[in-house]
Every structure is written in C-alpha cells, then in structure tokens.
Amino acid sequence: MKELQDRIRIDGQVIGTQTLKVDSFLNHQIDPAFIMRMGETLADKFTQDGVTKILTVESSGIAVAMAAGLKLGVPVVFAKKKPAVTQDSETYLADVFSFTRKEAVQISVAAKFLVKDDVILIIDDFLAHGEALNGMVSIVRQSGAKLAGAGIVIEKRFQEGGKKLRAAGIRIETLAAIEYMEPGTIRFAQN
Numbered sequence: 001m002k003e004l005q006d007r008i009r010i011d012g013q014v015i016g017t018q019t020l021k022v023d024s025f026l027n028h029q030i031d032p033a034f035i036m037r038m039g040e041t042l043a044d045k046f047t048q049d050g051v052t053k054i055l056t057v058e059s060s061g062i063a064v065a066m067a068a069g070l071k072l073g074v075p076v077v078f079a080k081k082k083p084a085v086t087q088d089s090e091t092y093l094a095d096v097f098s099f100t101r102k103e104a105v106q107i108s109v110a111a112k113f114l115v116k117d118d119v120i121l122i123i124d125d126f127l128a129h130g131e132a133l134n135g136m137v138s139i140v141r142q143s144g145a146k147l148a149g150a151g152i153v154i155e156k157r158f159q160e161g162g163k164k165l166r167a168a169g170i171r172i173e174t175l176a177a178i179e180y181m182e183p184g185t186i187r188f189a190q191n
C-alpha cells in the first residue's frame with residue numbers, strides 16, 4: 001500500500017535495525033481515516049473467502065481489525081492479554097513470548113465467540129517473530145474453525161515470523177513489508 005509506505009517514511013522512526021516506531025498513526029495516536037483505509041484494504045484481499053469473524057489481539061490490532069470487520073460485515077473478537085476477572089469457564093489459551101518485552105503472556109478468547117462453523121481472518125498491526133500470530137492460529141485451531149489467513153499492517157520480513165508461518169501453510173497478506181531498515185533508510189519488499 002503506497003500510502004502506508006509513504007507514511008512510514010515520513011512519520012516512522014527507525015530504532016537501530018530492528019524496531020520501527022509508528023506511534024503517530026498506529027500504536028499510540030491513531031489516525032482514524034487512515035486506519036479505516038488500511039483495514040478496508042486488508043479486508044478486500046479476503047472478500048472471496050467466506051470470512052465470518054475477525055480475530056485480533058489487544059491492543060494495537062483492534063482499530064485495524066474493526067475497520068476490516070466493518071468492511072466485511074462481520075464481528076471482531078480480540079484476544080485478551082490479562083486473565084479476565086470473570087473468566088468464562090470455557091476459554092482457549094495460548095502462550096505468546098514477547099521478544100520486545102522479554103516475557104511470556106497468555107492470551108485468551110472465550111470459547112463461545114469462536115465456533116467450528118466460523119471462517120476466521122486474523123488481523124494484526126505488526127508481524128515480527130510471529131509469536132502473537134502463532135498464538136492466534138493456535139486459538140483458531142482449538143476452536144475447530146477454519147482459518148482464512150492473516151492480514152497484517154506492517155511485516156518486518158527480516159525477522160523470521162512470516163517465513164515460519166507461511167511455511168506452515170498460512171496465507172499472510174501484508175500492507176507493507178520491510179526487508180531492511182536502519183536510521184535514514186527503509187527498504188520495502190515488492191510484494
């Protein structure tokens with residue numbers, strides 16, 4: 001998505017060679033009109049897949065997921081990172097290790113919100129090591145639902161998450177894939 005590449009070049013801050021800060025439109029402040037266009041563009045890649053529900057994880061995935069859900073006309077479920085005070089008895093759980101925070105979190109989704117007749121589209125803001133995506137795929141598998149694939153805003157292709165999950169047969173669509181970055185330079189992949 002050309003508009004996203006331009007926005008990353010203008011507003012993104014590259015920290016070292018591994019981290020891209022996009023706080024001004026995606027991860028802290030949100031640009032609503034732009035988020036809507038990004039969610040719709042991801043949704044458009046899955047219009048032929050019979051998607052019945054979107055799954056994301058709190059917090060930064062939610063806005064884009066909502067935009068995609070609105071376009072496809074389906075509900076949006078977000079996995080929670082903290083155990084709910086009123087945890088439903090039947091809950092799907094997955095462990096997600098955060099390389100950024102150097103800690104594992106358990107994500108959870110109440111079983112009643114993902115059923116085996118569902119066709120799930122996973123949406124998230126970043127794909128890095130693939131831990132969050134892997135956890136969501138595990139939750140979809142536990143539910144018995146069909147997985148249509150994953151729509152990701154920014155993939156850091158120089159980290160191994162995308163490669164691993166594509167090798168596992170998961171369809172992953174991204175709006176911008178970065179193959180290399182350092183302060184002052186960002187190189188996007190063609191696809």
Ligand code: G4P
Nearest residue numbers: 019020058059060097098099100126127128129130131132
């Ligand atoms: P992974 O899920 O792909 O394995 O990524 P990793 O553990 O490395 O990242 C953990 C968190 O950091 C995730 O958000 C992920 O979206 C985000 N992240 C990873 N790389 C980058 C990056 O280069 N820039 C930015 N801005 N974020 C990155 P989270 O902890 O789940 O937080 P939230 O923002 O969704 O609340």
Ligand code: NA
Nearest residue numbers: 027060125126
């Ligand atoms: Na994030």
Ligand code: NA
Nearest residue numbers: 060061125126
């Ligand atoms: Na995220």
